Amino acid sequence: MRGLTRWVLSHRLLVTLVWVVLAVAGGATVSGTIDSLSNESRLPDAPAQLANDAIDEHFSGTGGKNAPLLLTVTAPDGVRLDAAPYREQWGELVERATPAGGRSVSYADSGGGQSLLSPDGRSTVALIYPPAAPGPAPYAQSLPAIRQAIAGARIAGAPVELTGQPLLSGRDSGAPRSPIVETLIGAVGALVVLAVVFASGLAVVPLLIAAVAIPTTFLLVRLLTGVTEVSFIVQYLVALIGLGIAIDYALLVVTRWREERSRIDVTDPGQRRAAIVAAATSAGHAVALSGATVAISLAALVVLPVPFLRSVGYAGLLIPLVSVAVALTLLPVLLHTLGGRLDRPRRAYRADSRLWTRIARLTTRRPVLAAVVSGGLLLALAAPAFTIRLGQPDTSTLGHGGRPAAVYAQLVEAGLGAGIARPVEVLTTADPAATANRLRSVDGVAGVAAPADWSTADMHVIDVWTVHDPADDAGRDAVAEVIASARSQPGTLAGGGAPLDTDFVDAVYGSLPLILVVVALLTFLVLARTLRSVLLPLKALVLNGLSTAAAYGAVVLIWQQGYGSDALFDTPATGAITIWVPMAVFAFLFGLSMDYEVFILHRIREAHLDLTRQGGRDTTAAATVTGISRTGRLVTSAALILFLAFTALSTIPITDVRIFATALAAGIIIDATVVRGLLTPALVALLGRASWWFPAPLARVLMTRPEPSPPAAATPTTDTRAELAGRP
Structure with missing residues (x-):
């Protein structure tokens, strides 16, 4: 580390130019980098993914992983919607609202069945699958026409309304915004903290490091997108986690440099250089070790058989590595060039914090008490983790306060089944009627729909939904039974969102113990070697x-x-x-x-x-x-x-x-x-x-x-004396 710092200080112009070019190139291409990010989350070779891909291929990009829109109406008391005139009106309206190339089903269709009608006959629902567009809002193009088709429509005097998981989750709102606003918010907050810490112009130095590290990381992410798909979530991680890590590493080095500088004659150029070398050598080791441990932990994502999380791991690895590189090379140059000028107003620097000195003395004098109290608090905070439930949020929690949420709640209250917002889509080459009857008998199933026109060649799609939401325990058990029943029949696959969630859990957490052991072992070896x-x-x-x-x-x-x-x-x-x-x-x-x-x-x-x-x-x-x-x-x-x-x-x-x-x-x-x-x-x-x-x-x-002597600018060692003598 000492040799690297000396080389950097001897080639300041070159180091500065390299980082400026990288940062400018990254900043100039950041918009294109964000546009090249993917919104897909695939599980190659997973049974549910195979089913969804087949549905997408054979049914013009409708259904599969994308939940349906729900068209619904609730008639006044005493009116049954299965009466002849209402059945005809409802069937015509559903057909009119279904986009070209889409598919739909209602109780008015052959194969729709009574399960799309509430037990009292007052409420009904139709499932509409528009052709899906790529991106976070698959139905954004179709929704305006659907809303126009049902505008002002009434059945038995009751208004027709639209709900469904895509509306409840806000997925019809278009592409997510770029992270610029959030990054600026984080930067302003960081500047306030740094201003309090340094009380001088040095507060801007860590932000300058982040301003170089973030666009450089984006540039590397752009190169990564040419090799593999990278999730759109990466843009937020690079911008905001990159901001925090880059500032943290710079903060460590600058703080140590300030401590070293407080013990030297600042009018002596040799001693000023020695202070930078001493700080970068000591704090640089800690920064490099920190970057290594972050990289090791992120390797847990890279080895997962999930492209979405692998891309997060790849990009995550770049964040600490770039931040370490900038902190160990560009930061010494900035301290050499601007450090003394920015450290104004210069005040007496106190390395030891009075508050933390008192805390440390208290905990070391009463270590058992401190360990028991703090350990007990940690265990209490960790206890709820044993009740963690993995899956998509319960549908009833989405769209809080909005009309789609109220309409969905009415459907559930009417007895149509909470799982109707996320049905299992069963794809089969067997007899659809016989398969539908078998699935209808599974415990926890609220309804089954197998319309005749959901067939192409020898492929048939059957929708199955549960009484309870697939996110809760009862709904998850029912979905598992449906999946098992479907997959036990030759030529039958179970797709849709809920089965994909099940396969996702298996893919991500199936090999978790081995991953944890490997990460722990590598981290232990790195720390043991450094800390001896x-x-x-x-x-x-x-x-x-x-x-x-x-x-x-x-x-x-x-x-x-x-x-x-x-x-x-x-x-x-x-x-x-x-x-x-x-x-x-x-x-x-x-x-x-x-x-x-x-x-x-x-x-x-x-x-x-x-x-x-x-x-x-x-x-x-x-x-x-x-x-x-x-x-x-x-x-x-x-x-x-x-x-x-x-x-x-x-x-x-x-x-x-x-x-x-x-x-x-x-x-x-x-x-x-x-x-x-x-x-x-x-x-x-x-x-x-x-x-x-x-x-x-x-x-x-x-x-x-062998143990190296810790560098100190105040008491010159052999290396420090060489620095003072001007040796490179």
Whole structure:
């Protein structure tokens, strides 16, 4: 790291030009990069995906993964809609509302059946599948004509209304907006925090690093889209998580440089250079290690057999790697060129935080009490995670307060089945009537529709919907029975949204134990080699697991159970957590929270080495106080900046992204306060000398070198004297 910094400072113009070219190129092409992102979420070779692809191919792009629109009417008391005149009116209206190339079914059709009519005959519903367009709003082109076709229509004097899962989830609103607004919100919040931390012009330096790292990452994402499909969610992750990570890494280096600079003669160019080298060498090791741990955790997404999550993993890997590269190369140049000018008004710098010194002393004096209290709090926060339910949000929670939600609630109340908004689409080459009768007998099934015109060649589509919503336990069990019944018959596949969810869970979490073991092992090896300890990496893994579990618990309370989702996001409880969110949260949060562990343990280790050289027996407790007092303020500020970035991410009008952002924001705050501020110092103090146990065989395996002397600008070492002498 020392050699890299020296080279960078000797080639400042070249380094600056390279990063400027990359940033400008990335910024100029960012619009095209966003346009090239994909809205698809496929599961290659999964049974439900095969069914949906076949339905899409044989039925002109209708149905399959896209839920139907629901056309409905409820007649006044005493009126039955199956009377002859109403049946004819209803059939004509449904036919008129169905777009060209689309398909539909109502009780007026052959094969529609009485299941599309409520038991009292007052309410009916028709399923309409328009041709779907690619993108997040598959029916956006068809909806205006459908609404025009039913405008003012009345059956038995009652208005005809439109609902359905696409309307309830807001998927008819068009493409999601770009992340520019959210990024600006996060940047303004970060600038406020940095202004408080530095109280000088240095506050803009981390933002400059982010301003280079983000467009450069977008440029690499553009190259990635030429090789594989990349999810549209990546644009938000690069912009907002990239903002937080780049600022965090820069904050660490700049803070350490400021500390080194406070001990030198700032009028001496040699000493100024030495301070940059010393800061970049020490803090740079921590930054590189942090980037490595984030990259390792994101590898969990890359190995999944789900292209959507793999693309998130690929792009996620680029975020820390680019941020590390910018922090280790461009940042020393900025500090050399602008650091002294921006550090104004210059005030006496105090490396140790009084508040965090008191906290560290308290936790190290009473480590058992601190560990029990903070550990108990973590376990309490993590407890709700055991009730997590994976799946799409309950349909009744979508479209909060809107007319489509009220219309859907009327359908459910009328006894037409909550699962009608997300039916299972069974594709079969067998006799459709016999297959429909067999599926109708499955427990929990509310209705089956097998219209004669849903056939092409020897393929037939049958819609099956459940009494309960597929998102809740009873509905999920019924869907599983339908899937099993359908797939047990030769030439029959089960598609639609609910079966795809089931296959998605199997694909994402089927090999989860192996993934967790691999990620933990790689992280342990990296930390053990750097920290030269066995127990500290193990402690870090355990605490990261607890921190992630606490984040899961928070998101279950807020979103699944609804304790805060209405107040914070004007959305009721979802009843379930979107399938991909927990895995993505683990991949990002495990690495991000490890950042803070690395920052703290790296500084504790430096202090331990210094105190050991000065003499004394067990210096672990004193080193812990020094490490926490010098990183507590830094970690708190860095966590607050990331929290603000995730808060900005949660304003994206996509429920999945909001749930994801909530989990990350909660996890970061919990980790930076309870875990790193209290539990980490308490456990290090309890471990004492054992913290530094590092058996020789493991050292040989990991090929560690002898302990290096920590750099210090105040007391010149051989390397520092060479810097002062001007040696490159």
